[in-house]
Each structure stands twice: as structure tokens, then as C-alpha cells.
Amino acid sequence: MEKFIVNEGKVQLNGHIRIGGAKNAALPIMAASILCAGTSVIHDVPNLSDIMLMKRILEYLGAEIIYQNNTLFIDAKGINKTDIPENLMREMRASIFLMGALMGRFRTASIFYPGGCAIGHRPIDLHIKALERLGAFVDENHGVITLSASHLVGEKIVFDFPSVGATENAILAAVLAEGRTIIHNAAREPEIVDLTNFLIKMGAEIHGAGNDTIYIDGVKRLNPVEYTIMPDRIQAGTFLLAGAITNGNVVIENITVEHLFALIDKLAELGARISLGNDFIRIKAEKICGIDIKTLPFPGFPTDLQAPMMALLCKAEGTSVITETIFENRFRHVDQLARMGAKILVEGRSAVVRGVNTLKGATVEAMDLRAGGALVLAALGAEGTSTIENIKHIDRGYENFEINLQSLGALIIRAKD
């Protein structure tokens, strides 16, 4: 098992980081690449364990894949299976995207419940409902979910909640359905826009992505394309917060600034100095004060930055209230932060964070991906040495995390038990 050791935290981080492609855009786009029989070339695909797992699933289905220098070549011509074994499905949440993609291309799919970070119950009822609306017959037997349709027909889908994954799955199936699909209460996350840009380049007819109503006019076939994944707004946000917790001066480059408006607004409110360019953000922070945060679907404050933001607010002057509205079990970093001296009280969906002057190095465990990111930030802002264990979670979503932090001056190393 690998771990991070952060030596003598409290080093001010200084310098520039180029942000790579977004995991949460790359994963559904990899699934989308199987919608046609040909080779798609996808650039800026981050080297992360979730990406490698999606590659393994596509290879299991029969795709031929080369991954070189962050570029994926996916040849989906030879796909000859439509079932995904339980062990592959259970490794991550994003395996569920293949339900929509397989239905889109083959009109049949046999899957299991997906896995993923233990941040809540995370059902797939909205995904299934969307596929049923398009005409899929769904049968569940001993955990195996089998979907089939003689043909898929465009329909109106109204989501009870703007689920990111269910919106993506509905799109993946609807692009090759007959007629028009209208998705109401669709998620508006930038990763959905990136997926639809990829699909539009393949020949799909999609309008309205990024708004809460998306219109999809099914086409007969799609073609392979070359595409570059959008920059990762969550990694970008995490580095901004790392700059802030170390009172540093950090510039993140290759970023779409509008994707981070909710975070930028909160960073300004807590007292950081922010400068914005076309594709960069600079943060300088000296003293920060407590603020309130509520996670919401985009364009609200992202749940994926809630834990890293909590790490920063542990050191703010005054009290902060953080309310998590998206996932019901996304405070598993609280007990670990407490080991470092943080003062946090959880009441239902809210955490009250009383700022302390100093956090102290400790041995802590990454309970999930962003919780792990938060612990690394806390360690960077703490006195003394910290060990962060179970970093396989962090490797799911932060590419070259320690190398990037080292380039900013952080004393962090990866070690084996």
C-alpha cells in the first residue's frame, strides 16, 4: 500500500501548474467512443486509475486501445461483447456510462451495479428510468441488470434531480435513437458540455447542453473523431486551495475560468487575492476568514471541492458552516481532519468548522478521493510531518499529484508501507 508523507508542512507554495484533462469528462467520452466502429483519438486524457479501468472494460468488450503521452487511440470496431462482469463494474461509478453507450450502439447491455467512492447511497434509478423512457426493457435478476430494445425511440425525459451521470447516460443512448429526445432538468456541469461537443463532432445532433433542457435528434450513425478533453476544474480548484492553505502564490494555467466561478467567488469572500486571465487564475493568500458554503449542482459550489475547501476553512479565522446537499455521506474526512487538530462538528447535512491557528501533522487515512485531496492540503498547511494512507483513492482523480505539488515547493513524497 502506498502513502504520502508530507514533511514539515507550512511551506508556502509558489509557482505555476498546467492543469490536464478532466477525469469526469474523459470517462463518459471514452464510453461514447464505442458508439461507432472506428478509431477515435482523444488527447489530454489524464493518467489515472479510473481511466485505466475504463480502458480495461473497453478492452474486455473487444476494443483495441493504445494510451501514449496522455493520448488514447480507441478502435471500437472489434467490440463483440455487451456484458460487463461484476468485478469490472464494481471498481468505479463511471462503469455505468457503458449502459447508455452499449444500448446506443447494440440495443442490448448486461451490467451490474457500479461501484465508486462511498460518499452516499448513489442509486442508478434515474439512469434506468431514462433508458426505459427511450424504450429499453429492463430486467434485474440476482444483481444482473439486463437491458434490451428492438429499437430506441426519442422521448421526453424529466429528471427528479439533475444527475450528472444519468444525463450523460440518457445522451449516450439518445444520440442513436429514432427521433427527438428532450431531457428536462438536465445537469448543467461543464463535463456534460464536453461530452456533447465530442458527440457533435462525431455527427450527433444535440442542442442545449449546459442548460437544463437538452434536445437530441437521433442520427443513423456516428463517425470516429479526434478530440481534446477539457481541463479538470476540480484538480484546478484543489491547487488553488493548496496555494491558499500555505499562504502561497500559485498560478493555475490551461483552465476555463468560468468553470470555477463558484469557487473563485468563495475564495475572494474568505479574503484571498485572485487574478484572472483568459486561461489562468492566480491566488495569493495571507489571512483568511470563515465563510459559509453550500454544495449545489453546477453552477453552484461543486461537491467535489467541499472536502478540500473544508481543509482550508479549518485554518480560517472564525467559524464556517459547510452544507453538503448532493451526497448524504460526504463528510468522512471530518474525523481525519480532527486528528490533525481541526475543530468540526457535524449536524446532519452541515458541518460547523471552528477555525484553529495551527493544524498538527498526524497519520490519517484517505477515505475517498476528494477526502484524500483534503488531507494532503491539511498536511501542507500543518506543523510537523503527516502521513496520508490509502492513497489509491487519491490516484483515482489527481494526476501526478505529489509531482505537481513538489514543483510548487511542497515537501511531499510517495512511499510504500
Ligand SMILES: CC(=O)N[C@H]1[C@@H](OP(=O)(O)OP(=O)(O)OC[C@H]2O[C@@H](n3ccc(=O)[nH]c3=O)[C@H](O)[C@@H]2O)O[C@H](CO)[C@@H](O)[C@@H]1O
Ligand atoms: C464520474 C463523474 O462524473 N462523477 C461525478 C458525478 O457523479 P454522479 O454522476 O454519480 O453524480 P449524480 O449527479 O448522478 O448524483 C447526484 C445525486 O443524485 C443521486 N442520484 C443519482 C443518480 C440516480 O440514478 N439516482 C440518484 O438518486 C445521487 O445519489 C446523488 O445524491 O457528479 C457528481 C456530482 O457533481 C460528482 O461528485 C462526481 O465526481
Ligand SMILES: C=C(OP(=O)(O)O)C(=O)O
Ligand atoms: C466522486 C467522484 O468520482 P466518482 O463519481 O467517479 O466516484 C469524484 O470525482 O470526486
